[in-house]
Amino acid sequence: MNEILTAPAAAVDIDAYLDRGAFYAERHVPEPMGQAHWHDHVELNLLLAGGMTYLFNGTRISIGENRVHLFWAAVPHQVIAVEATADLICVYLPFADFLALPVADAFKSSVMDGRFATVAAPDPIDPLLFQRWAAEWPDGSELRQQILREEVGLRVKRLSLDAVAPGTSAGDALAHGTEELEEPRLRSAAPRAIARVQAMTDHINAHFGEAVAVEAVAAAGGLHPTNAMAVFKRVLGVTIAQYIRRQRLSRAMMMLVDTDQSIAEIAFGCGYGSLSQFYVEFQRHCHSTPRQYRLRFRR
Known part of the structure; x- marks a missing residue:
């Protein structure tokens, strides 16, 4: 077999x-x-x-x-x-x-x-x-x-x-x-909704280092903010705010591995308002400090 x-x-x-x-x-x-x-x-x-x-x-x-x-x-x-x-x-x-x-x-x-x-x-x-x-x-x-x-x-x-x-x-x-306690509901997203969400994620990916406004994300998808938040959650299973946080964290992880920029430069370059906010978010998801994470990939 x-x-x-x-x-x-x-x-x-x-x-x-x-x-x-x-x-x-x-x-x-x-x-x-x-x-x-x-x-x-x-x-x-x-x-x-x-x-x-x-x-x-x-x-x-x-x-x-x-x-x-x-x-x-x-x-x-x-x-x-x-x-x-x-x-x-x-x-x-x-x-x-x-x-x-x-x-x-x-x-x-x-x-x-x-x-x-x-x-x-x-x-x-x-x-x-x-x-x-x-x-x-x-x-x-x-x-x-x-x-x-x-x-x-x-x-x-x-x-x-x-x-x-x-x-x-x-x-x-x-x-x-x-x-996990019951059979999950499997829902198909309409092609038009998927296209709108792709446009919104493209906007987030291009501007994650800035202050990303929900209104601007919604406009990229051609939707009112309220409708945009509903469509985004329905297609992706996460909110716009959650997706922005995940993209900022992912980019910070990439930069820690791929560049020699200081941790502060990476934090502010990825849109974090303060270094302490970055450390709290990073340790919550990665269970290590940014410096420890960088060293793991460079041994």
């Missing part, structure tokens, strides 16, 4: 399509990364063989064979250890595609909050599905590629029902709250 259909592909330069925010599925032999990187996708990983370890959000996370793992790749992540036998398939789902999926708010929020999701036990069908996606995507017809994207979306929807954090049991839900 878990037979490997093709030999592992050579390592590829993924920057070209990651920078475009495009969908992609590929198979390669992973290697330790010299530095952390990030891109605006929701990434699905499946190891057909071997094991590997990420430094993700400042925490070491090890993944093993034949189990789907999912995370928001806008959070800095770095492969720091790989077994010689490792054979990896990666699926890069554009963030906009993730927004369009009718998954429970608690799951969507947990992913955007920088949590790593997996399943409690391997599903025998996953290795075959992932191998087919990696084999068919690069040269598939437009119709076949559309079907493939729909299959990936369905797999994420199923994962949203079963997701746990790495190292936990089946009884430990990924996201805590009332939704």
Whole structure:
């Protein structure tokens, strides 16, 4: 059932399509990364063989064979250890595609909050599905590629029902709250609502270092502020204010890893009103100081 259909592909330069925010599925032999990187996708990983370890959000996370793992790749992540036998398939789902999926708010929020999701036990069908996606995507017809994207979306929807954090049991839900106590409601967002939310997130991403007014965000989506807040929450599962805080924090994390700017420069450059506010927010989400976080990625 878990037979490997093709030999592992050579390592590829993924920057070209990651920078475009495009969908992609590929198979390669992973290697330790010299530095952390990030891109605006929701990434699905499946190891057909071997094991590997990420430094993700400042925490070491090890993944093993034949189990789907999912995370928001806008959070800095770095492969720091790989077994010689490792054979990896990666699926890069554009963030906009993730927004369009009718998954429970608690799951969507947990992913955007920088949590790593997996399943409690391997599903025998996953290795075959992932191998087919990696084999068919690069040269598939437009119709076949559309079907493939729909299959990936369905797999994420199923994962949203079963997701746990790495190292936990089946009884430990990924996201805590009332939704884990009952069957989550899966709601589809209309294409027009998704387009409006994309316009609003684009505005936030371009101005996160400034004082971002809800009125300006709403105007970017062509909506009254009250309607904008409702549409944003319905599509993303988080409020506009929560999204702004998450983007500021994500950018600060990236800059701590990728630049030599002082912590104060990063805090004010990411829109924090004071250094103390930045420290409180950072420690609440990352459970470390900004300096400790920076050192983890530079050892």
